[in-house]
Amino acid sequence: MASNLAAPREPDRLPEQELRRLDAWWRAANYLTVGQIYLLDNPLLREPLRIEHVKPRLLGHWGTSPGLSFIYAHLNRVIRMQDANLIYVCGPGHGGPAMVANTYLEGTYSELNPEVSLDEDGMRKLFRQFSFPGGIPSHAAPDVPGSIHEGGELGYALAHAFGAAFDNPDLVVACVVGDGEAETGPLATAWHSNKFLNPSRDGAVLPILHLNGYKIANPTILARIPDEELRALFIGYGYEPLLVEGHEPDAMHQRMATVLDQAMAQIRNIQAAARAQQPGAQARPRWPMIILRSPKGWTGPKQVDGLKTEGFWRSHQVPLSGLADNPEHLKLLEDWLRSYRPHELFDAAGAPVAEIRATAPVGARRMSASPHANGGLLRKALQMPELGEHAVAFSQPGAVKAEATRVMGDFLRAVMQANAQARNFRIVGPDETASNRLQDVFKATGRAWMETILEEDTFLARDGRVLEILSEHTCQGWLEGYLLTGRHGLFSCYEAFIHIIDSMFNQHAKWLDASREIPWRQPIASLNYLLTSHVWHQEHNGFSHQDPGFIDVALNKKADIVRVYLPPDANTLLWVTDHVLRTWDRINIIVAGKPPLWQWLPMEQAARHCQAGLGVWEWASNCGDSEPDVVMACAGDAPTLETLAAVALLRQHLPQLKVRVVNVVDLMALQPSQVHPHGVSDARFDALFTIDKPVIFAYHGYPWTIHRLSYRRTNHRNIHVRGYNEEGTTTTPFDMTVLNGLDRFHLVQSVIEWVPQVGAEGAALHRLMQDKLAEHTAYVRVHGQDMPEIRDWRWNAIDQGALE
């Protein structure tokens, strides 16, 4: 095994001058990092360090930073030597000051933030702004040029890196994975992304596992397991691990340069070999990865107060604290800063000396200036096919059935084909594309797969554009990386299991929110979710697969970022799909079911309805322009069906009752217009929902979500919501609605309860509904399926009296 792993013993790679320049860069980056964490003033140490030069509150993470800068310096060397196209994904994103320091040395930071100039005054600002009120965050946040990854929450670096590399054949994504992050689940499985990366078509990812040994207060697992296990693990993941280990800077520079050259050569060899072959012929290569074992807080204080600090977890944040009360610590800080010999690194004005600046790549080759890391610069709108060609045609509401997501799948096939040349559209999902009825996409492309393909396999292809791995985390991370580098995509997922990536969603929403404040960040394509196999259609799986609560997680984020669509049928789903693929800087959530359901709106009506976000369905209402006795509102496909069935019952049994049906596609329309850009005005809301009539609202998710959105509206006290109440099991879709009181019979009963004027006739209908419910329950307990009259129910059955 070892022969596989040991790097070749070569003579020193770096001539002395190159070594000195690399080391100078590194010292400068480290100096600027320590400066950001500690200094308010005296940035160049032109005078002895005094306590008033030091920030009163010390914040930031030193421990990972020197390693990050070491890697940065060496990647720059490779870029210069090979004119390579690289970006840097920084998993330990809390090493933000190091990333900022390197971009400052490259000049990019000052180009984008002219007030932080390349001189003493600029350096003072650079130091002061870090982790300072009104300044910049402590992480590799959107503020950091070249960053597509904040790394505040750990686990997603590698998935982001692969997402960036897909369809970018010239790009090499260097991805630093901290050994803390490496313990997370999402990171642990993201190593398998190599099974989906095609060396002909895609770029390369060069993972650099940075073993600095410690987390906040603990050793890391991968730094303490035996070397043979460490190596076996990465061979097992399908990589060729190359080790760089030590602490003596010169030797480490030599070793890192050697290994990095070797890794880059391997990458180029793999790519050349693959690209010389027939497309589709190549199997997965064994890509290189680097294991860099260096001390935590490398070059920082070796000991503080007699306790080990360099090479230990005590370096994690600020190794020296309490400086105001401890002159010795202040002295240690000054010694530490001076150990980098700043006078050699910065000129009289405070700018990095020419020798250092010359080691940086130039222009857009600088990782901090790569357009790939500001993906909006590269984003091209998708070519969109004609919607009408995919619409379901029918003569009247409730006349035909269609599988909404299958119709969407045909549209996505057309999107895939229209953008095949641009290669900028991908669909990701946890092995559910076909299960979610999007399989027509496979007429246009296959599932990416670099392992063996057997004769019996279906739709696997080396050049497939659908990415399926049974890891929602990896799907989400890939798509984020793909979008952040300027491309487009869709994540199709079982509704309940999208909660797996709640926290990733939160972080991406925060990224988008913060990016909007940064003038040089260009808008990226929206993150689009199709949530299907939803709570109301879970016959196969039951309770564990029933959770519509992702919407509630999403609603907590900034209003302008989030959209939630609940198209009630196939044509509305088509319109919404087309719409969201044209948007940017948002997160769009579409919830739609996959089984055959009645269709309500022809394409033109669907478009008008979706554009409005919500509206009266005149054809289902019987109050004309007059005030209704009751508003029947609905949002979601299953609630819409039950509402219309309830309305049919009401119109049949209580024909004098004036009913208005309001359907909501765009959930955000319910919010006040001051709260959400899609919110309708109070006047419009009052006109739709009245100011004093009962509103029976059938909602796809948890009922209180509707209250939360509408509590400021005039008629809120009369809104009665039925939705999912966590009553679930393996049962029929109709029985699910019964268990949760969302079915037609309960809805009719609700109307009767809240509209007292229906009197004795209403009371009789209430009892009839009770009988129907009992009949249903008895029926399904024996037959295991919905009563035939419920299965066969159509909206236009009202004209045929078929319901009774």
Next chain:
Amino acid sequence: MASNLAAPREPDRLPEQELRRLDAWWRAANYLTVGQIYLLDNPLLREPLRIEHVKPRLLGHWGTSPGLSFIYAHLNRVIRMQDANLIYVCGPGHGGPAMVANTYLEGTYSELNPEVSLDEDGMRKLFRQFSFPGGIPSHAAPDVPGSIHEGGELGYALAHAFGAAFDNPDLVVACVVGDGEAETGPLATAWHSNKFLNPSRDGAVLPILHLNGYKIANPTILARIPDEELRALFIGYGYEPLLVEGHEPDAMHQRMATVLDQAMAQIRNIQAAARAQQPGAQARPRWPMIILRSPKGWTGPKQVDGLKTEGFWRSHQVPLSGLADNPEHLKLLEDWLRSYRPHELFDAAGAPVAEIRATAPVGARRMSASPHANGGLLRKALQMPELGEHAVAFSQPGAVKAEATRVMGDFLRAVMQANAQARNFRIVGPDETASNRLQDVFKATGRAWMETILEEDTFLARDGRVLEILSEHTCQGWLEGYLLTGRHGLFSCYEAFIHIIDSMFNQHAKWLDASREIPWRQPIASLNYLLTSHVWHQEHNGFSHQDPGFIDVALNKKADIVRVYLPPDANTLLWVTDHVLRTWDRINIIVAGKPPLWQWLPMEQAARHCQAGLGVWEWASNCGDSEPDVVMACAGDAPTLETLAAVALLRQHLPQLKVRVVNVVDLMALQPSQVHPHGVSDARFDALFTIDKPVIFAYHGYPWTIHRLSYRRTNHRNIHVRGYNEEGTTTTPFDMTVLNGLDRFHLVQSVIEWVPQVGAEGAALHRLMQDKLAEHTAYVRVHGQDMPEIRDWRWNAIDQGALE
């Protein structure tokens, strides 16, 4: 490498009779599995199969089932031969019918569900109830005897298994990991749990990776990578992989028996060696794990409609469908069922023949009857130390500061010590126990660690009872497994990152909810969270670490399962901690900060206040028994501080204004009593919050959460909530409240806006507050910390006029 892995070539392990009996069990389990998926009637095939014997809707997952039953049969053999204490964690939980089949054969199912008797009539019921309305779910849900793991959502089997094994030295937890599940992040990192399992003190986990090659519609990664990578991967994870591969039943039985005996022998050897040593001397052993490679849908139809089915993804759910329209499929189904030779397996009455029943272990040795898998049977209440000994003592509110979680840490140390003998209490967390200020716990125990321990390491110990891994998923999974097997624990986590386990939380809440309906499931200890390093104290990390939305996820689950506590100071936190550790079958969420904050309630008052859940703080109010002009409500430590500071300003500047302060500890108290068992009555709510006065509510999390909880209350229209609005960055705690409008100055302004009678005096104060806000912002932008008057503010400063 290979020598390490190849199992010894031994002669056949199983005598012919044993082989035949094992195979009979397996055939019987497979027969019962197919029967559950397909049959309504004719359970023993006493007559030719007709379409009316078949369920009209076919639901369930066949693909994984035969493998699960194969393993079950072989584990039973080991239990009988060695009188071993085993439980079975079934990762592919959607193989529910297989698990039910095995428990039925063991007799346990009928003991717990007498109507499902061991005869033809019982078998008919067994078949019919599966995935049937009013019947049982399709997964290994709480209904399944012996299950502690549903596996509907994939990823947590291995963490659950390790959680079950901790502190159970006699137990062996066999854990089947599907190759689909193995792709998830949580599972991919859970393999590293072996770094935390002590062979002296803990039981063993025997992972069985079941490579059946396919997910829903795709091959799996681990089944398609080269063998040498597969083996290297598990060596890298620190295991000794043992391979069982094939499809011919007899050969597979022999091989499985051999390998299982070998694995059990290795486990016993490891345990014996470790237990003979000094405690603490042993390093991590290389535990065995088994890789079972067998066909998906093994023994099912080889081809259906000319398409490969056995050994392919088409076996995933129901290999044969559309039986009503396809007599050939019906014939295939009958052939398939008869291929198991049911007449050999069940006697005339329909009971399993004696030969089969004799292969099951007896009594509590049956995995389906193990008390470990019905942990409530084993649960013993924790020994609880005296609260008073840990309370913070002080003379008046706001006179002293304390770090709430540090005080809690000392209490937890005492809990740890009081239960040291019982070994039934653990703390888990992602490397944050010390960061969250619970480090006094380390006076009682260390952090579990089985890798090398260096001289400089702190609090690492082979027998530590604190489990720290940088994976919230693993922490959650371990704790769930520990609780489900009858023990107690606490998960301490950064507030924002608990979202990482949203989905696991959902599944556990569903498990608890479903378990309550099952009479034989005994209550288990509650799942307790301490969420700290919360949104208002994130100076080190900023926006990415600011998210109080877990509460909203939790509120969507069944009311009786969830409790949310927001103790405003150390003594209330102590009371809540003590309380939650005494509860069962709940999920308790405690949110509390760690920095030094003013203390409000002496211990006795704290206890009364917490018991009530919410109440008036008379000492902070100035309206006595009369109706206030305004209610200042608060929930959470930071909002309480700001509310009291605002009240101090109001009392100083508008002394005639009658203010009532209401503090809420138990968030659920806000809900109507019909909705939540902790909800206060409408009368009590009206008495506290009035029916028509403005309520300025300062809340820890997202403001609409308070609206959602209180929208049915009389005075809801007058409740004005301030909370977190996603305005965040790296700044001071006070500046965070300013950015989100939750600070004292904004609160005072809110009062003035909603209480018009304050007139000109109010207007002047409003302007003063505006000046204060401007002054603050100017100050922090220069000094980077809160204004001294804010840092030094104390409640009793009101008497000293110190605020101005």
